[in-house]
Amino acid sequence: MTSPKNMLNNIQETLLMGPGPSCVAPTVYDALSKNTLGHLDPYFIKIMDQIKVELQKLLQTENPLTIPISGTGSAGMECCFVNLIEKNDPVLILINGVFGKRMQDVAARLGARVDTIEFEWGTPVDLNKVSEHLTDKHYKIVAVVHAETSTGVRNPVSEIGELLKGSNTIYLVDAVTSLGGIPVKMDEWNIDALYSGTQKCLSCPPGLAPVSFSGKAVAAIKNRKSKVPNWYLDLTMIINYWEGQTRAYHHTAPINMLYALYQALNDVHSEGLSAVFDRHLKCHKQLVAGLENLGMQMLVEPEYRLPMLNSVLIPENTDEAQVRKKLLTEYRIEIGAGLGPLAGKIWRIGVMGHTAREGNIEKLVNTFSEIL
Amino acid sequence: MTSPKNMLNNIQETLLMGPGPSCVAPTVYDALSKNTLGHLDPYFIKIMDQIKVELQKLLQTENPLTIPISGTGSAGMECCFVNLIEKNDPVLILINGVFGKRMQDVAARLGARVDTIEFEWGTPVDLNKVSEHLTDKHYKIVAVVHAETSTGVRNPVSEIGELLKGSNTIYLVDAVTSLGGIPVKMDEWNIDALYSGTQKCLSCPPGLAPVSFSGKAVAAIKNRKSKVPNWYLDLTMIINYWEGQTRAYHHTAPINMLYALYQALNDVHSEGLSAVFDRHLKCHKQLVAGLENLGMQMLVEPEYRLPMLNSVLIPENTDEAQVRKKLLTEYRIEIGAGLGPLAGKIWRIGVMGHTAREGNIEKLVNTFSEIL
Numbered sequence: 001m002t003s004p005k006n007m008l009n010n011i012q013e014t015l016l017m018g019p020g021p022s023c024v025a026p027t028v029y030d031a032l033s034k035n036t037l038g039h040l041d042p043y044f045i046k047i048m049d050q051i052k053v054e055l056q057k058l059l060q061t062e063n064p065l066t067i068p069i070s071g072t073g074s075a076g077m078e079c080c081f082v083n084l085i086e087k088n089d090p091v092l093i094l095i096n097g098v099f100g101k102r103m104q105d106v107a108a109r110l111g112a113r114v115d116t117i118e119f120e121w122g123t124p125v126d127l128n129k130v131s132e133h134l135t136d137k138h139y140k141i142v143a144v145v146h147a148e149t150s151t152g153v154r155n156p157v158s159e160i161g162e163l164l165k166g167s168n169t170i171y172l173v174d175a176v177t178s179l180g181g182i183p184v185k186m187d188e189w190n191i192d193a194l195y196s197g198t199q200k201c202l203s204c205p206p207g208l209a210p211v212s213f214s215g216k217a218v219a220a221i222k223n224r225k226s227k228v229p230n231w232y233l234d235l236t237m238i239i240n241y242w243e244g245q246t247r248a249y250h251h252t253a254p255i256n257m258l259y260a261l262y263q264a265l266n267d268v269h270s271e272g273l274s275a276v277f278d279r280h281l282k283c284h285k286q287l288v289a290g291l292e293n294l295g296m297q298m299l300v301e302p303e304y305r306l307p308m309l310n311s312v313l314i315p316e317n318t319d320e321a322q323v324r325k326k327l328l329t330e331y332r333i334e335i336g337a338g339l340g341p342l343a344g345k346i347w348r349i350g351v352m353g354h355t356a357r358e359g360n361i362e363k364l365v366n367t368f369s370e371i372l
Numbered sequence: 373m374t375s376p377k378n379m380l381n382n383i384q385e386t387l388l389m390g391p392g393p394s395c396v397a398p399t400v401y402d403a404l405s406k407n408t409l410g411h412l413d414p415y416f417i418k419i420m421d422q423i424k425v426e427l428q429k430l431l432q433t434e435n436p437l438t439i440p441i442s443g444t445g446s447a448g449m450e451c452c453f454v455n456l457i458e459k460n461d462p463v464l465i466l467i468n469g470v471f472g473k474r475m476q477d478v479a480a481r482l483g484a485r486v487d488t489i490e491f492e493w494g495t496p497v498d499l500n501k502v503s504e505h506l507t508d509k510h511y512k513i514v515a516v517v518h519a520e521t522s523t524g525v526r527n528p529v530s531e532i533g534e535l536l537k538g539s540n541t542i543y544l545v546d547a548v549t550s551l552g553g554i555p556v557k558m559d560e561w562n563i564d565a566l567y568s569g570t571q572k573c574l575s576c577p578p579g580l581a582p583v584s585f586s587g588k589a590v591a592a593i594k595n596r597k598s599k600v601p602n603w604y605l606d607l608t609m610i611i612n613y614w615e616g617q618t619r620a621y622h623h624t625a626p627i628n629m630l631y632a633l634y635q636a637l638n639d640v641h642s643e644g645l646s647a648v649f650d651r652h653l654k655c656h657k658q659l660v661a662g663l664e665n666l667g668m669q670m671l672v673e674p675e676y677r678l679p680m681l682n683s684v685l686i687p688e689n690t691d692e693a694q695v696r697k698k699l700l701t702e703y704r705i706e707i708g709a710g711l712g713p714l715a716g717k718i719w720r721i722g723v724m725g726h727t728a729r730e731g732n733i734e735k736l737v738n739t740f741s742e743i744l
């Protein structure tokens with residue numbers, strides 16, 4: 001029996017400038033292939049403890065329950081909602097893109113009574129509308145996406161947190177694309193529950209979802225009347241593996257992915273948070289200047305733009321799919337298409353983590369100038 | 373700011389002879405650190421297609437819906453139950469260890485009316501009792517664990533499938549520990565839904581859960597009256613990413629883990645299934661002979677023993693935790709403790725995948741003879 005040609009040998013290095021995954025640093029590739037340890041090995045548990053500490057630093061939080069969930073970013077979303085929602089709980093979701101919509105779907109499936117306020121895609125959440133709405137009705141959970149990956153808009157997460165201060169509402173934030181690229185100040189901003197992913201500004205391959213829960217959120221989970229209807233993501237059990245003296249087996253942790261996250265966090269903290277954020281911002285400015293110089297226009301107003309996710313309007317008379325295909329096949333550069341109402345109208349250009357370097361931006365802009 | 377010492381540099385190579393993870397082959401470590409591609413890159417989609425084909429070969433099934441779920445083995449369990457169960461569905465679970473118990477917990481959380489038949493841990497499911505029970509009551513789902521990792525017992529999965537033939541009951545099987553170590557003949561055995569893990573006999577790091585669904589199971593999912601109450605694991609959406617002409621983004625696939633699974637499957641098929649199974653059986657016999665030669669006794673009767681998970685009674689007057697600690701710290705060999713009613717009574721010795729080699733068995737037996 002001859003086995004088919006091994007496709008892994010022909011993977012081409014690709015400049016990942018889409019909405020994620022981003023380029024992975026060589027240090028992180030090395031980490032991925034370190035020797036696998038058992039999930040109860042005391043040395044591995046020390047690595048887990050260090051991951052918690054580094055995640056806390058990154059999220060600027062003192063929440064003890066700050067851990068990576070064994071799934072991708074969407075598993076983090078599922079985890080936050082399934083642990084916090086009980087049947088008929090009133091939930092408000094602020095929506096201005098795909099990931100707000102996804103929150104609505106996740107929460108509704110879990111039996112929550114979901115209200116939404118929708119905002120035009122490409123514009124941020126309007127604080128006044130949220131404030132008005134909150135005077136009319138009380139919610140157990142208010143949820144919003146920090147960095148809307150489908151549009152490139154930064155939502156006013158800190159200001160919404162201010163609105164909710166002093167209430168018993170749980171404030172839930174999606175920080176999948178923001179974490180590691182712009183500041184996320186969980187405690188200062190009054191955030192109670194947060195999820196993220198590893199494949200954006202942390203430049204780790206996809207597969208893990210950092211989450212963090214405030215004391216208020218943990219109390220809500222502990223006071224549930226019903227069991228969490230999802231064994232795999234039940235934090236009351238997962239905690240016993242990630243905390244305490246005796247670590248109780250729950251599910252087998254994704255060991256090598258956790259090595260990669262450990263390394264990625266190490267890299268971020270070695271460079272320093274403010275240096276990392278500056279690098280993202282600088283690359284973003286370089287990209288926007290380059291694109292505008294080619295006559296292209298950004299979707300989002302400057303003050304609401306995300307540095308790590310740049311939505312640019314597709315020039316007239318351009319076959320957008322053809323351009324993306326050409327970039328990928330001839331230049332090995334990946335950029336993202338628009339989603340939903342923005343499909344065919346924008347490209348999404350990621351400047352995330354290890355991708356966020358001057359030479360990469362230059363390469364994309366030069367290639368655009370060649371082929372457009 | 374000085375960063376703390378990188379703990380990854382001091383990971384020691386460990387002979388993983390516990391209940392999983394098992395030792396990872398160098399080919400699989402290499403695969404893990406190949407360049408990350410985008411999850412919609414046509415080349416990556418070809419790799420996904422190949423993974424499906426190789427999984428079908430391994431499961432001896434023609435089910436088109438045969439894919440890896442983005443989570444560990446327990447996410448596979450959650451996925452099977454959450455897609456198949458609707459509120460108040462009658463479910464029968466056959467239990468003779470931890471993983472049968474876990475099935476009961478998962479199904480009950482999802483609102484099923486769960487009946488169980490329990491059998492003594494260390495003994496197999498008794499077909500007569502199952503047969504009697506099935507004449508009294510009809511079930512939507514009957515579920516059993518093929519290889520009970522907590523005891524080392526092989527359950528009569530083929531025979532239970534025979535009992536269910538011709539009924540409209542969905543037959544659900546846990547093949548986490550069996551897959552890649554003993555035959556799993558999904559179609560011939562009449563299995564409708566099956567989940568597994570990568571960190572046992574496939575010798576891939578933990579993080580993915582292969583699942584497969586028969587036409588009957590897919591029809592049950594498509595005919596649901598309610599949405600699957602778990603967005604992340606909703607197969608009706610996941611299918612659209614793994615099948616068809618246009619691949620719709622659902623969640624970002626764990627790219628590098630999928631490379632590792634691709635390679636592990638390649639390695640298994642290159643060696644050939646029957647050679648792989650023979651190797652496991654040969655190592656199992658070598659281990660049992662070695663242990664019995666040291667005066668130790670196996671928990672399970674010979675005909676029900678699993679080759680890949682060996683439960684051995686702890687010799688009298690032995691501090692079992694101390695022995696495990698010594699093995700790990702002084703010899704870098706990991707073996708597993710007993711769980712539940714078998715805690716303190718057995719050790720669990722894994723002979724899985726890349727671990728299943730003559731020299732490894734010899735090393736463990738020699739070390740036992742030295743330290744016991």
